[in-house]
Amino acid sequence: MSAPTIGGVSVPRGDGTTVVRIRRGASLNDFADRIDANPASLVTVLFHLGEMATVTQALDEGTLEALGGELGYVVEIVSPEDEDRELLESFDIDLDAELEAEGDEDLQPRPPVVTVMGHVDHGKTKLLDAIRSSDVVAGEAGGITQHIGAYQVTVEHEGADRAITFIDTPGHEAFTAMRARGADVTDIAILVVAADDGVMPQTIEALNHAQAAGVPIVVAVNKIDKESANPDKVMQQLTEYNLVAEAYGGDTMFVPISALKRTGIDELLEAVLLTADASLDLRANPDKDARGVAIEANLDKGRGSVATVLVQSGTLNVGDAIVAGTAYGRVRAMFDDRGEALAQAGPSCPVQVLGLTSVPRAGDTFLVAPDDRTARQIADKRDAAERAALLARRRKRMSLEDFTEALERGKVDTLNLVLKGDVSGAVEALEDALLKIDVGDEVELRIIHRGVGAITQNDVNLATVDNAVIIGFNVRPDVRVAELADREGVDIRYYSIIYQAIEDVENSLKGMLKPIYEEVQLGTAEIRQIFRSSKFGNIAGSIVRSGLIRRNAAARVLRDGVVVGDNLKIESLRREKDDVTEVREGFECGIGLGSFNDIREGDVIETFEMREKERTA
Incomplete structure (x- = not known):
């Protein structure tokens, strides 16, 4: 391996096929460790690539891959599961080897x-x-x-x-x-x-x-x-x-x-x-160190962190050093569902465990570590990795554009969809039409959930798990759900015409998705009072809940998350007695929607604009 000079600094270079495995959200320090380079020199290389970063700053996948390509390395981003497996292997805990070593004689019902x-x-x-x-x-x-x-x-x-x-x-x-x-x-x-x-x-x-x-x-x-x-x-x-x-x-x-x-x-x-x-x-196999899952946990004033865990294999004993997600500790006591103290718990046995230093999350896996020090180190490294991944970027899920790109690379053969609509008939019609799309045997469309009503947090959770795209037909999420979807990187598409939804999905399945216009929300306002005017129709006395309301902006009216008025326009906007061009979050205003008068107290007026969104692939 040679050490070329880039930007006046010497950096070890790969031969174009050298693979560097690195976790999501890694820093230049981590990358330098993998290739035995000076982290400061990588800052200079990255600067010449047009990116500014410190040696400890978490980087996204694209930046790490670009840096690797410049230096002659093939960067492989390790999945969280692989990363955790490698972390455990560094502490001589190999879960896969344990499973392979188990024979039929070791397994019990x-x-x-x-x-x-x-x-x-x-x-x-x-x-x-x-x-x-x-x-x-x-x-x-x-x-x-x-x-x-x-x-x-x-x-x-x-x-x-x-x-x-x-x-x-x-x-x-x-x-x-x-x-x-x-x-x-x-x-x-x-x-x-x-x-x-x-x-x-x-x-x-x-x-x-x-x-x-x-x-x-x-x-x-x-x-x-x-x-x-x-x-x-x-x-x-x-x-x-x-x-x-x-x-x-x-x-x-x-x-x-x-x-x-x-x-x-x-x-x-x-x-x-x-x-x-x-x-x-x-x-x-009950004759090994316990492995399992935390089902729920809470902080008890008298007992500290209390976690309900389900042992999936092995046997958990009082006194074992355990780590669950980013929480660790020693099992001080165990209780069953009748409140009776237990000394040990075998496979499929749910128990309440006392002794963890913090509260694990529902679904965190737990395992018995060799000693307290190892348990703490595993938990600390997991915590640091989670923070770095969170800082690097929001978790990006599958969008229709990403699906097209992944399809071309041969990485994916199924598009998962969640359908939500304002009425069941529309949802069924949309589902039937989507399932009739014929793109051959190479790719499959799967509708994992359909429902009527506003897009909920549960829909976003399901899309997160199954890497799905949410299709909303005449329905919207509320602000909290939209923020969750944005945070999780879940792609939500909104339609009011069925054939537009069918066209987008079909183009995506065929790998021909054209550049699209993206709807960008400007703001939302909640109607507090309605004023009748013979000259202007109904005026909505409102408070701006998010963003801003702009005169002449496109608008729609939502009632309990369902669209009741679409293709509208903010025709008049007043603040106290003055006509204004825009009103920002937290202020009250009067909104006129022209000839549309079907508004009620509690309705939400949503304003948006269409911006052209170029495809990245």
Whole structure:
């Protein structure tokens, strides 16, 4: 390797094929370590490439690749999973080697891990209560005394006592948040559907989340004790979503239950065990250091950081040094869901752990480290890597332009979409039209979720996990959700004409996406009071909530996140008694929308402009 002079400084050069593996958000210091160079010299090289950076500043992928190319190196950005694996290997902890070394004789059966999901008010909580009360062991021990976010019940099945672990998450939002961090916790999902209500929007959301995770589903048809109950209707409705009951020749088990009357609970638990035995190989090695996932955690005034963890393999013992995400510590005490102290916990066992120095996040993986010092070092390095990656750039997800570029490079063959619209008919029509797009066998279009109403935080979470593009048809997100999407790099496309959405997706799938105009939001204003004027029509007395409102700007009116007036214009704008050209955030103003008078208090006026956006590829 030669050491050429660039900008008056000597820098080691690669031969054009030398690979440098480096993490996302690395600094010039990190890059210099990899190629054995002086970090200050790399500052000069980067300056000659037109970039200014300090030696400790986190850099984005493009800058690192450009720097590597200039010096004759092929830069490979290491994924967070690979980075964490390499970090652990540097401490002589090789998870992959552990798995490969395990033979059939080391693996022992473990209980299935089940998550209960479904529409609000369909009886999830009642069902969980009924399952708890059916636990033969809990009955002998005097019942559940505390809630730890997960619990284990023991039931009799085919003459033997079998355990089932239930994760009591607050819904599919938490389920997705855990998947976003790479935590595949659930083995089986129970989908609760009310027999008198049928399939509802959140039922579909929960179903889509479970199917995206690739877990078997058992359907619990609840409230069969009601007069208006119609379990057959539920079975028919769910066939539209690829859940075909065994009665119809499918392989999904449907169990009629009444959580209130506590009937059918034993049959439901039996269905879970039958599904587990038929579809899954649930075995783990208990004779090694524990590995698992943090399900939830909180800071308790008296006990400090309290984390509920699910052991996935190995055995966790009191006194073990553990690290969970960026939190570390020594297990001071462990409790089960009945509040009883435990000395050890095996695979699929949920326990409450005391002793961590900070609070881990839901979905963070935990492992037992050789000693306290190693646990602290792993946690500190993870924390530093996370901060650097965050500073380097926002996490960029897939956009339609990126999809075209990735398609050309052969990196991706599926485009995932989340569809949201103002009415179900429009969403169905859009879905049907998109699925009819024919681009051959090389690429596939997958709609992972569809729904009616405003774009929610849950939609953004799902798009984050599955690298999806969100299509909004006559609907918008609120400010908080838009900020989350921007932060996560989720591409949201807004349309009011179906064929424009179809055209964009089709062009993207065919790799022919043309330069587009990008809608840029200028500001939003909330209508506080409406003034009637015979000369000007209805005037919206408003307060500017974000950005600015500009006279003659394009506008639309939103009611509960749904577009009720589009293709409008701010025709008059007054501040007190004066005509003004613009009003900024925090100020009140009067807004006239010309002949459009269908406004109500609480509506949001959104202003925007169209800017040409050139394709980068």
